[in-house]
Amino acid sequence: MKLRLLGVLVLAFASACAPGVGYGTIEAASSAAVVPAPPTSTAPPAPREVPTETHTGKGSGEFETSWPADQLGFFTFDCPKCTSNVMIDSDGGEHGLVNAIGAYKGTTWLNTYEDRPTKRVTIHANAAWTATISDFRSLPMTAPGQPMSGKGEAVLRLPAGVSKVRFTAKTRGNVALWINAGDFRDLLLNQIGNVEVERDVRGPGYLKVDGYETSWTLTPS
Template identity: 70%
Template structure:
């Protein structure tokens, strides 16, 4: 009786091994023809002239902007009677444009991410304010070999041929320096606290953003 059962079990195992599997899909190699479409490269948009737009308000609020999605904008905010936090945010690729305390006047870049263009700007302030978005023509050029002095947040052009900058600042707060040669190529080259005098390698042409709303500073390209 034991031999008959073992023989029957062996037949069942062999039959199971020959049966097609159930409950699982079958992987089939698919032949895909090579693509003949040319590779697409991300080419930065050429700066073009765009009429400036100005918005005004009092206290906290928000406004819509029609700034072109493919153009970097330069955002200037002026709130001379602000006495509390001044915070400017957008729905675009930037995490924030301004974060300051008290009276504020400064410029930062915006709309630097073509995949997340800015459509709305949110303002947190406690006094009347003016916000202006302008194109590349609004940004001053820091001339090679000459010292440019300023205060607070600012953006400047570095001309072609510049390879190094000397930067000094007097402040009790933080100082950040950003260099942008194209919207997809932005580098933080300085992030310190307090008074400083430094030199950094850069490559012009480029934009340089000073991120220090309460600092007095000088910049000398070479």
């Protein structure tokens, strides 16, 4: 009787230890949970306030800028007594910033290409000049339904909600109109002579008028 009972116990113990007989597989829990990576954003950095840079000189020369590489800058050049070619270049993605003849005052933008920020500006002029680089606060703000007029090259702010702009220009030379809405940049117009057009746009953003001899009027809606 004792031998039979011992045999039963040995058989029961062997059955309990046999692999894969009525039991699932136990797996150890991972020590580190897998956390999905956050999505990569392609939106440009939000504009922030940056102190204005001012540079002065006489005749041809160059200067270095410490403008933040991740911020759009607005470059204004003033040479009221220039009498010959005024040419301004940079080592940034925009290349030629100004190409005019005679007295000049106008505004353009720089640092529109994240991989090629402007660090050096080269001036070709024959008189005393002043160059400034400013942030968005230096620009005039347009308003829907209200015409804004000017002469020469300029950059204007567009408020949110604007979807169209009416643009008229009088000039003997070339005139171009650009839009920069952060992740969207496009050439809206590029022609020679007088023009009257309407173009689709998207605010908030910036509009740039190219054409140093141009008298223009712009009306957003």
